[in-house]
Amino acid sequence: MKILVIEDDAATAEYVAQGLRETGHAVDIARTGKDGLFMAASEPYDVIVTDRMLPGPDGLTIVRTLRASGVATPVLMLTALADVERRVEGLDAGADDYLAKPFAFSELRARVAALGRRPAASGEATVLRVADLEMDLLKRSVRRGDRVIELLPTEWRLLEHMMRNAGRVLTKTMLLEKVWDFNFDPSTNIVEVHVSRLRRKIEVEGEPPLIRTIRGAGYVLGPPG
């Protein structure tokens, strides 16, 4: 993917750019809000990663300006200001995701990947399928092959989110935000516990595993193999 990184701190910009290049993306860097806005408006990018506080127009202004001029490129906003109000402000301005500094690189990579492929996801489907796992959103039922699976509400939300994002790495933080609505880190391992309980329900003995753990990154739900 072609990614624009707007970040005034040289070390952070280089860290982000290098990490994304290693993952196979083409990365441009803009060091001021003005340059960033110009580049974002004149070149087609797949994802824009912008700092929130920038010299010149700041991250919020950039997103608002882009959205106002019809540029729909997904934007991930980075910030040292991570409280809920700022987060809501960022998303309201038109950013697609919000990530607090400091962050683990795996977190950034997973979120950029999720944003880049966002349009492929269909929000209107009533039946989600991954391999032989099937979730019927209207009948509220889940089955693997012929086996009917009973899920608790939390497990249902977790599986639905993973199936809607099948094939993507979902980090612990992303799951906490989307499934549990947490914008803080709990001190217990609730994601690990619930993923493992979900696994025990959808991968009974003899069935090929569907949820893979990516060490240091997160989880991927996808066809076995």
Add this chain to the structure above:
Amino acid sequence: MARPADLLRSFALRTAVLAALVVLLVTGLGLGFGYLRSERVLRDNLDAALQQEALGLIAVQRGAGTPGLIAEVAQRAQLRSGSAIVAALQTLDGRRIAGAALDLPPVLTGFATVTGPAGGQLRTLGVVVPGGLNLVLAADTRAVLDTAATLLESLMLAGGAAVVVAPLFGLLLARRMERRLAAVSAATEAVIGGDLTRRLPLSGAGDEFDRLAVTINHALARQEALVAGLRQVTDDVAHDLRTPLARLRQRLELAAGQARAAEADQAVLDAALTELDALLATFSAMLRLAQLEARTDPPTDPVDLSALVAAMAETYAAIAEERGKTLLADIAPGQQVRGDAALLRQALVNLIENALLHGGDRVRVQVAPGPVLSVSDNGPGIPEADRIRVLGRFVRLDASRATPGTGLGLALVAAVARLHGTRPELTDAAPGLRVTLDLSGVRIAS
């Protein structure tokens, strides 16, 4: 004390001068009006006296005939020469028959004011009586004017006194006000200078100044508490962040001094990252807490408390089970509050995680109608003496030192509770600890 120049510029003095002017104006109006009224009353009295005399003489004529009247008038002119009221009789063409020589114009009827023989003003009442005669009663108005003049004089004296006293009174008022304001200024300057314990003096009169001073003193007390809190935070940060940072530094320094070895290095780096993450978590929690504590506007979104608690109870029932514990939920349905769902969720998570970490093997999450939210465990509980203290920052009782945690969990619960108009109450669950949040103050009636 204020210099004269300051006094002239002062609001107090301007108020006093204004007050003096108003006093003068009112006094002046009162005096003038009083004078006019008094003169009028005196004149009316004179007229009444003239009328009385006239009626008396008419009665004499009726009884003793015209000659009797002439005799009576002539006699009066002789006997009562010093009287204020004199009588005269003249023919209708102005010829004097009897009585005082007043040099009157011919035929006076009704009340009139004429110039007397001595040049003074005469008030007269003339009546035409049977026999073709004109009876005239007259009084010198000098007596009336003298009385009025005396009155005016004393009124002027009183007015003069007001002219002198009113500004003096104003000045006194100004000085009193100035003195109290100066005390307020001095105290405020002291606070600005850094003496946060200083308070405005109270006069004890309980007046507007005292009430204002009480309000300002409240503000000062709050500020003192905030600054004390800030100092406490700084100390806490120094202690609770420096220690792990120092540990991290030692770890890295030790590793740097040794020969590179892939496996050992990896272990050091992993440990360092874990340590850093814990530090960052503490740091985030502190920032969050500081933001919450500084916030004053209460959140007002409608929150389905029952649903929120049910979802958390389900999530943590799984965690409890993994640890061989039980989490029971007892949730009254349909309980709604005005507030912030994200904050309430985090406060609840902190309470549940505390209970799972420090409590026994049974955790009970309850929403009673009210709504009253409570989380209790069957662990060792918290001694009564420590129950207020644990709501502070970085307070970790000795028993919990060995377990993970930032020491900010309950402080955050307290901050969230404050934003929802309540405070956490720690009680004995016999055995164990129960933390209760009474949210009835932000209830939405269903």
